[in-house]
Amino acid sequence: MKLAFFGGIYNNYLALEAAIADARRRDAQDLFCLGDMGAFGPFPDRVFPLLLEAGVHCVQGNYDESIGNELPDCQCGYTDPRDNHFARLSYDYTLEHTSPDNRRWLQRLPGAIDCDREGLRLHLCHGSPRRTNEFLWESTTSDAFLDRLIDETGADLVLGTHTGLHWQRRTGQGRTFVNVGVLGRPANDGRTSVWYTLLQIQRGGRFSVEFVPVQYDHRRLAREMQQEGLPAEFVETIESGWWTTCLEVLPSRERRRGRH
Amino acid sequence: MIEASAAAFVELHGLDELWFQVAGTRCNLSCSHCFISCSPHNDLFGFLSLDDVRSVLVESIEWGVREYYFTGGEPFLNPDLVEMLVTALGYGPVTVLTNATVLKDEWLLRLRAAEEQGPFSLEYRVSIDGPDPQTNDPIRGEGTFERAIRGVEQLVRHGALPIITMARTWPDHRDDEVLGRFRDVLRQHGCNRPRLKILPRLKLGAEVERTEGYADWERVSPGMLEGFDSTQLICSHSRTVTDRGIFVCPILVDQPGAWMGESLAETDRPFPLEHGACMTCYQYGAICTNPSSQFHGQAGETDRGEGGR
Numbered sequence: 415m416k417l418a419f420f421g422g423i424y425n426n427y428l429a430l431e432a433a434i435a436d437a438r439r440r441d442a443q444d445l446f447c448l449g450d451m452g453a454f455g456p457f458p459d460r461v462f463p464l465l466l467e468a469g470v471h472c473v474q475g476n477y478d479e480s481i482g483n484e485l486p487d488c489q490c491g492y493t494d495p496r497d498n499h500f501a502r503l504s505y506d507y508t509l510e511h512t513s514p515d516n517r518r519w520l521q522r523l524p525g526a527i528d529c530d531r532e533g534l535r536l537h538l539c540h541g542s543p544r545r546t547n548e549f550l551w552e553s554t555t556s557d558a559f560l561d562r563l564i565d566e567t568g569a570d571l572v573l574g575t576h577t578g579l580h581w582q583r584r585t586g587q588g589r590t591f592v593n594v595g596v597l598g599r600p601a602n603d604g605r606t607s608v609w610y611t612l613l614q615i616q617r618g619g620r621f622s623v624e625f626v627p628v629q630y631d632h633r634r635l636a637r638e639m640q641q642e643g644l645p646a647e648f649v650e651t652i653e654s655g656w657w658t659t660c661l662e663v664l665p666s667r668e669r670r671r672g673r674h
Numbered sequence: 675m676i677e678a679s680a681a682a683f684v685e686l687h688g689l690d691e692l693w694f695q696v697a698g699t700r701c702n703l704s705c706s707h708c709f710i711s712c713s714p715h716n717d718l719f720g721f722l723s724l725d726d727v728r729s730v731l732v733e734s735i736e737w738g739v740r741e742y743y744f745t746g747g748e749p750f751l752n753p754d755l756v757e758m759l760v761t762a763l764g765y766g767p768v769t770v771l772t773n774a775t776v777l778k779d780e781w782l783l784r785l786r787a788a789e790e791q792g793p794f795s796l797e798y799r800v801s802i803d804g805p806d807p808q809t810n811d812p813i814r815g816e817g818t819f820e821r822a823i824r825g826v827e828q829l830v831r832h833g834a835l836p837i838i839t840m841a842r843t844w845p846d847h848r849d850d851e852v853l854g855r856f857r858d859v860l861r862q863h864g865c866n867r868p869r870l871k872i873l874p875r876l877k878l879g880a881e882v883e884r885t886e887g888y889a890d891w892e893r894v895s896p897g898m899l900e901g902f903d904s905t906q907l908i909c910s911h912s913r914t915v916t917d918r919g920i921f922v923c924p925i926l927v928d929q930p931g932a933w934m935g936e937s938l939a940e941t942d943r944p945f946p947l948e949h950g951a952c953m954t955c956y957q958y959g960a961i962c963t964n965p966s967s968q969f970h971g972q973a974g975e976t977d978r979g980e981g982g983r
């Protein structure tokens with residue numbers, strides 16, 4: 415069977431629409447979203463009908479917890495003043511443009527989902543199994559640490575998002591972590607496509623992971639962001655594929671791969 | 675008085691970061707704010723050996739350690755440091771805290787190659803205490819600004835993106851201005867992606883002579899921990915290995931009561947926040963941790979739901 419995992423929508427309803435269609439075309443039986451519906455892009459309310467219509471099972475991200483409970487900030491945990499400045503702009507915009515009904519829906523999402531497919535035990539979370547807003551970067555996460563985190567969930571496979579960059583690792587102990595990537599903005603690789611993850615599970619629990627690039631109408635998104643008065647820096651990322659903000663939380667390996 | 679006698683205890687939530695005080699209290703500089711009073715002559719703590727580091731790395735696996743920090747003194751004074759860093763990169767991400775005044779090209783070449791061999795980051799954290807010699811040199815010594823900037827240029831030439839850390843010796847409200855100026859200076863020196871981190875002063879060690887120590891009232895009381903997210907404190911997720919045993923955190927190594935044991939297992943117990951410096955951590959959070967590993971705000975432990983039938 416095939417399962418599709420989306421992460422970090424960041425209001426990018428155009429990419430979500432394209433990813434849902436792509437996953438259906440590839441016969442994904444179930445669709446999941448690991449949270450952070452809002453941020454960055456335009457028109458937050460356009461994401462929700464798509465998720466509901468497609469029956470996407472959703473986990474609550476830090477952004478969703480914040481918007482749902484009208485907290486003062488997004489809890490992304492930036493430490494740099496410039497990063498925080500931009501985080502504030504998109505948070506205020508998203509909070510203001512998310513309807514009360516959608517906020518209530520976000521508020522009620524589960525912080526994690528445990529499920530079993532073909533004997534494979536899955537744990538779906540947002541940041542890490544122990545903390546919604548913990549960054550698990552590829553270059554700052556040891557195997558021993560992954561083993562500890564995954565062990566505590568009792569699962570074989572843990573999936574998360576939150577950092578914006580997709581990666582996977584199977585530890586020496588045979589446990590697997592997958593960061594499913596985000597649909598909200600490109601992966602800081604100079605390409606305009608965004609990424610989601612397909613998990614193929616065979617009977618007996620053997621599985622394979624595929625990262626899938628999604629092309630969508632990014633020009634339209636960029637136009638709408640401009641019309642909504644969102645920062646030019648955000649628009650540049652959508653058009654160029656390079657991150658221009660939230661850079662100070664990147665470890666050096668991930669930072670070096672980008673342009674800024 | 676009752677309040678003052680009861681200490682607030684912090685448990686080890688998980689051993690996420692392991693610190694190695696590889697150079698002990700030995701440093702080629704003698705900064706006037708150094709919170710463990712390092713200098714060329716301070717032998718209170720000695721060098722760790724490569725074997726010491728190796729055996730703790732092995733021990734660290736069962737604790738699920740996420741990343742390793744190497745500090746001193748000046749770590750690069752330890753002749754085995756490069757070998758230690760290369761070895762540690764086989765286990766996980768590594769950060770080395772240096773004053774960048776004694777770096778050698780051959781070391782940096784070897785370290786870059788070792789980093790490229792595996793998936794983990796090697797971070798260099800360079801201490802420079804302000805954007806100009808006028809701010810830095812009175813604290814760190816005559817000519818040290820120039821020397822450290824040369825070190826930064828050297829690191830950049832070897833493809834590193836150093837994180838510059840500075841101890842705040844100016845009023846908080848001037849942070850933005852200082853950061854802005856420092857970014858410009860670093861760009862002028864070829865560092866076009868400056869990463870900066872401001873640290874609060876720790877009123878310990880040499881800093882006590884330079885300015886002042888903690889007042890008696892600067893203590894974390896048990897009441898203050900109610901509703902406080904203690905995972906913000908370094909002592910809730912790390913320990914520090916020295917040649918004299920394992921200590922609670924990198925800040926208190928030369929303070930009474932901070933020694934916790936000889937093996938990691940012995941240090942898995944709550945620690946009382948009896949020190950003035952604990953107040954600084956309480957106010958500023960995990961000050962010693964890299965930005966990529968910090969988490970702030972209240973987004974908490976996840977509650978599990980059942981979904982995805």
Ligand code: SF4
Binds near residue numbers: 703814
């Ligand atoms: S602050 Fe750093 S560079 Fe200065 S004396 Fe202490 S250990 Fe050495």
Ligand code: SF4
Binds near residue numbers: 951
């Ligand atoms: S100084 Fe900071 S890290 Fe060390 S014991 Fe006190 S609160 Fe914990």
Ligand SMILES: [Fe+2]
Binds near residue numbers: 477490547575576577
């Ligand atoms: Fe997130």
